Amino acid sequence: MEEKLSIKINIGERFYPLKIERQDEEKIRKASSIINDKINQYKQKYSDKDNFDFLAMASLQFALKSIESDTSGQIDAYENQVKMLNDNIEEYLRENI
Numbered sequence: 001m002e003e004k005l006s007i008k009i010n011i012g013e014r015f016y017p018l019k020i021e022r023q024d025e026e027k028i029r030k031a032s033s034i035i036n037d038k039i040n041q042y043k044q045k046y047s048d049k050d051n052f053d054f055l056a057m058a059s060l061q062f063a064l065k066s067i068e069s070d071t072s073g074q075i076d077a078y079e080n081q082v083k084m085l086n087d088n089i090e091e092y093l094r095e096n097i
């Protein structure tokens with residue numbers, strides 16, 4: 001049985017250590033990059049908000065895209081990725097807060 005890979009990802013200027021399957025590393029890093037790109041777009045538009053607001057708006061936009069793609073059959077892949085990231089973030093928060 002292959003051991004999980006430990007990585008750190010940055011989302012919204014916070015670092016999250018994750019234990020993942022080696023084959024998921026590229027997807028997780030790409031997802032993190034996409035989220036940060038969206039956060040940076042909101043930062044440029046709305047300078048009077050904080051990172052939590054930007055993260056909330058990015059999450060809303062990704063959720064809307066997920067709903068829109070529901071009819072195209074891609075929803076399962078997005079839901080699984082978001083669930084995996086959410087589970088990892090929740091685990092980190094339980095262990096470190």
